[in-house]
Amino acid sequence: MQVPILNLTAQHAEIKAELDAAIARITSSGAFVGGEEVLGFERELAAYLGADHVVGVANGTDALELALQAADVGPGDTVVTTPFTFAGTVEAIVRAGARPRYVDIKADDFTLDPDLLAAAFADGPIKAVIPVHLYGYAAEMERIGAIAHAHDAVVIEDAAQAHGATDTIAGKRHRVGTLGDLACFSFYPTKNLGAFGDAGAVVTSNRALADRVRLLANHGDAGKYEHVIANGRNSRLDALQAAVLRIKLRRLDAWNAGRRRAAAGYAEQMCDLPLLLPHERRGTEAVYHQFVVRVAERDYLRRELAQRGVGTALHYPKALHQQQGFRALHSSALTYPVAEQCAAEVLSLPMSPHLGADAVDYVARAVGDVLTHRAATQLAQR
Numbered sequence: 001m002q003v004p005i006l007n008l009t010a011q012h013a014e015i016k017a018e019l020d021a022a023i024a025r026i027t028s029s030g031a032f033v034g035g036e037e038v039l040g041f042e043r044e045l046a047a048y049l050g051a052d053h054v055v056g057v058a059n060g061t062d063a064l065e066l067a068l069q070a071a072d073v074g075p076g077d078t079v080v081t082t083p084f085t086f087a088g089t090v091e092a093i094v095r096a097g098a099r100p101r102y103v104d105i106k107a108d109d110f111t112l113d114p115d116l117l118a119a120a121f122a123d124g125p126i127k128a129v130i131p132v133h134l135y136g137y138a139a140e141m142e143r144i145g146a147i148a149h150a151h152d153a154v155v156i157e158d159a160a161q162a163h164g165a166t167d168t169i170a171g172k173r174h175r176v177g178t179l180g181d182l183a184c185f186s187f188y189p190t191k192n193l194g195a196f197g198d199a200g201a202v203v204t205s206n207r208a209l210a211d212r213v214r215l216l217a218n219h220g221d222a223g224k225y226e227h228v229i230a231n232g233r234n235s236r237l238d239a240l241q242a243a244v245l246r247i248k249l250r251r252l253d254a255w256n257a258g259r260r261r262a263a264a265g266y267a268e269q270m271c272d273l274p275l276l277l278p279h280e281r282r283g284t285e286a287v288y289h290q291f292v293v294r295v296a297e298r299d300y301l302r303r304e305l306a307q308r309g310v311g312t313a314l315h316y317p318k319a320l321h322q323q324q325g326f327r328a329l330h331s332s333a334l335t336y337p338v339a340e341q342c343a344a345e346v347l348s349l350p351m352s353p354h355l356g357a358d359a360v361d362y363v364a365r366a367v368g369d370v371l372t373h374r375a376a377t378q379l380a381q382r
């Protein structure tokens with residue numbers, strides 16, 4: 001059996017007729033950037049999330065940069081995020097002219113540790129905090145927001161991996177993307193909600209911030225070539241991507257349920273194995289952008305799984321402060337032991353919205369075989 005890390009064939013087969021119709025509709029409409037499809041998607045995503053404003057932009061990294069700029073973050077400012085995220089999170093901080101500062105993650109769900117965030121504020125002013133809902137796990141937004149707002153810092157969610165994930169606050173379920181002052185999504189094709197190219201969005205319930213993002217993302221044009229700011233740019237969402245996203249958004253909950261079913265199957269079948277399974281914080285529902293286990297002999301397991309036809313990936317093999325490009329941006333006096341250990345131990349197993357029970361069984365059995373065989377060999381060698 002071959003089980004790739006991600007397989008979207010079934011997803012696209014399911015919506016082929018609707019995709020073809022949408023492309024035909026756009027061809028005859030002549031509206032290729034912005035227009036009805038984009039406005040429709042923005043409205044539908046806002047309704048799905050329970051947010052007031054959605055601004056479609058060109059990609060998730062732009063969404064983060066535009067959100068920072070809209071919140072008036074720039075040169076001289078410090079922005080906190082975790083050292084264990086995709087590079088785009090930190091690139092956006094750097095491109096906005098601010099300085100990144102890392103706060104380590106929690107070992108159980110890979111999200112920003114609120115206890116350490118409180119300590120970071122004691123060390124100097126922080127203008128914004130970007131918690132990342134990594135792999136689809138909701139960060140502790142309630143605690144993070146309380147700490148940040150007590151210091152007048154804005155909170156920008158990086159929800160690029162968590163479309164549809166929820167947290168329960170005061171007895172009510174909320175979708176991530178509505179829990180910060182602003183939130184950013186990427187619709188890169190491999191994300192839980194993925195376009196057929198690059199796309200992103202900024203979400204907020206603050207009208208003034210939404211207007212500012214729109215202005216920045218469209219050449220500072222307030223309408224009819226009335227350019228009211230000089231630092232605008234082109235970061236727009238095109239109609240084709242919006243049309244694909246509208247079709248997929250209607251199925252997002254069902255597809256996330258498929259991911260959660262596969263994750264539950266993995267957890268059930270691997271609970272006795274010598275590896276660390278991921279952990280969902282109480283009250284949250286993760287959407288398993290990735291299913292990530294931690295194991296000391298990660299590279300060995302990865303090689304052996306490849307031999308058995310099981311695709312895996314490393315998200316991420318290095319923490320950001322360990323990357324050449326970002327090394328100079330952090331104080332070498334600070335360390336991030338949890339992020340470093342995760343970088344050495346994480347392994348992403350196959351995860352797709354239509355991953356079947358047979359594939360889950362096959363992967364779990366393969367992982368079990370490799371780890372028990374390894375343990376037996378080590379015992380024999382003593």
Ligand SMILES: *Cc1c(COP(=O)(O)O)cnc(C)c1O
Nearest residue numbers: 059060061086088089160186188
């Ligand atoms: C994908 C991703 C981004 C960047 O999104 P792009 O659309 O690729 O620019 C940012 N942060 C995280 C956590 C991501 O996974």
